[in-house]
Amino acid sequence: MLNTNSEYLRPEIMDVLRAFDMEEEEFTHYFSYSGGKFFNSIQYGVRFFDFEDKFDPADDIEFKRYAKRFAKLAFYKVLSEIKGINLPWGALTGIRPTKLAYMEKASGRDFKELFEKLCVSKENIALVEKILQVQNGVCSGGKSLYISIPFCPTKCDYCSFITAPVDKTKQYIEKYVDCLVREIESIEPLVKGVSSVYIGGGTPFVLENEYLRRIYEAVAAVVKDDAEYTVEAGRPDVFTPEKLELSKRYGVNRICVNPQSFNDDTLKAIGRKHTCEQTLHAYAEAAAYGFDINVDLIAGLADETYSDFQKSVEKAISLDPTNITVHTLSLKSGAKLKENLKRLHVNGIEEMISVSRRLLTTAGYEPYYLYRQKYQAGGYENVGWCKHGKACLYNIDVMEEFADNIAVGANAISKRVFAKEERIERYATPKDIPTYLSKIDSIISKRIELFK
Ligand code: SF4
Missing domain, CATH: 3.20.20.70 (Aldolase class I)
Known part of the structure; x- marks a missing residue:
């Protein structure tokens, strides 16, 4: 069981605990932020672990993004030490590592530095680098x-x-x-x-x-x-x-x-x-x-x-x-x-x-x-x-x-990408076929509305 003083970090931390099959274990977590430093303290049984990461977030969204990132990294390091194993993607739990790499590049940073900090394996950093090379000039943007x-x-x-x-x-x-x-x-x-x-x-x-x-x-x-x-x-x-x-x-x-x-x-x-x-x-x-x-x-x-x-x-x-x-x-x-x-x-x-x-x-x-x-x-x-x-x-x-x-069709998610605002709007149709069939008129008008 996880006890934390920052409930908004719980889902991210639980992802890391699950990755190590440790979600049933008892951990106590304390997070704080002061003077451009993120602090994560973790207690497991009689052991205590403290982590400090420096970053100056530009706004509240970036603050939350980094708070989640550093909390996951702290847990990853603790669990990796307790279990004696490393995971191929380290503390990176998202479904699109390449998208994160693009975001780092767009911010003028080398994605490899972030991936190394998050303990991603060398092989996977090289894999992402290769994929970015292969994708270069291929995407349509349409x-x-x-x-x-x-x-x-x-x-x-x-x-x-x-x-x-x-x-x-x-x-x-x-x-x-x-x-x-x-x-x-x-x-x-x-x-x-x-x-x-x-x-x-x-x-x-x-x-x-x-x-x-x-x-x-x-x-x-x-x-x-x-x-x-x-x-x-x-x-x-x-x-x-x-x-x-x-x-x-x-x-x-x-x-x-x-x-x-x-x-x-x-x-x-x-x-x-x-x-x-x-x-x-x-x-x-x-x-x-x-x-x-x-x-x-x-x-x-x-x-x-x-x-x-x-x-x-x-x-x-x-x-x-x-x-x-x-x-x-x-x-x-x-x-x-x-x-x-x-x-x-x-x-x-x-x-x-x-x-x-x-x-x-x-x-x-x-x-x-x-x-x-x-x-x-x-x-x-x-x-x-x-x-x-x-x-x-x-x-x-x-x-x-x-x-x-x-x-x-049923279970289809339309996405409208607002690249400049870094925003995506979605519309998902019902998963269940009879519901999809019965709502077809409103499905058609909602999709038109999304792309209007
Ligand atoms: S049930 Fe159908 S959709 Fe699912 S894995 Fe098999 S072939 Fe693919």
Whole structure:
């Protein structure tokens, strides 16, 4: 249990305690500020720790930002000493390390100094530096369009997304597509100059051809620009030549084939109901149409060993896709995995991440975006890798919050970026499909209002 004299620091401190599995332990924390110095005192049992950090905040917002930062750092140092371990991202608990690096750069500071102070590992500082280099000149600064397809063949046991097996939701699909088409028509005035379109899921290819065609047609009627166009087609078992043909015809230029693992036992264990053979078949079909292809992998699935994971990375590389995304398994509320597990301990996760970085770099891939989620195994992250010049613009714009994102469908968060004011306004649609369907009129007008 945490006792603190500064309640507003509690959520940040709890993030650090959770990262070390220490949130049930008793700590007493006292924070104060005086004369440009931030003081954090921590008591754990009979041990006392005192920290002092100098910084002169420009205003109240900066004061709070640094108070949180120094409190987290104090706890990180205490817990690291007690447990005798370092975490790869040190006291940095946010989901967008690269965004923090950009903020430091914009303030005229070298982000590396802050990251070193926050005890981020040398490898991760180098990773962020490389990503910033690769992103240089790639972001559009324009806007992007996201279309949400919350349907999947079955539910993977690690997934917390609002998707449900299509057997249970197929009665909504027709009405869902009707609403989606109405939404897309309504945003015609907003999507002028759009630089990327992303149809994501879920598993968009679970939709029957006719529904897919209606969505593509609606997009084609409003997006007139020469935009990057991605479909996160999804699981290999729903790929068909007709869906690929349709995608090509409507201008899709990037497709995601998501195996997650090339180990059949793992796929069975996580409830994915497809095989490695089907992945290879789907990949070959998609490649024949000339799409840029992204392949997703997850480190830490089921009881995979280091060697199982290494084989998956090698297999993905051998297919020669333009993009490979390496996720680290995370424990999320709403996932079946979370029902049976309180903690996520993955043997060898450090080596898995390390080998993925080494093999991908050797094969000529560059890291181009990264994000973190809460409760990821070993405190690691998700990294998108690409062949030189093949970064996915949508992923960069959205992850770094460089561009407005006009998002339609259920569980879609539209964002309007006010870069000069360093402010973002959001509008989120309902997660639940029946609620989304019943509120479609107000959803349409609220989104127009956001971008007016
Ligand atoms: S395919 Fe993706 S969205 Fe669908 S259940 Fe599995 S992880 Fe979740």
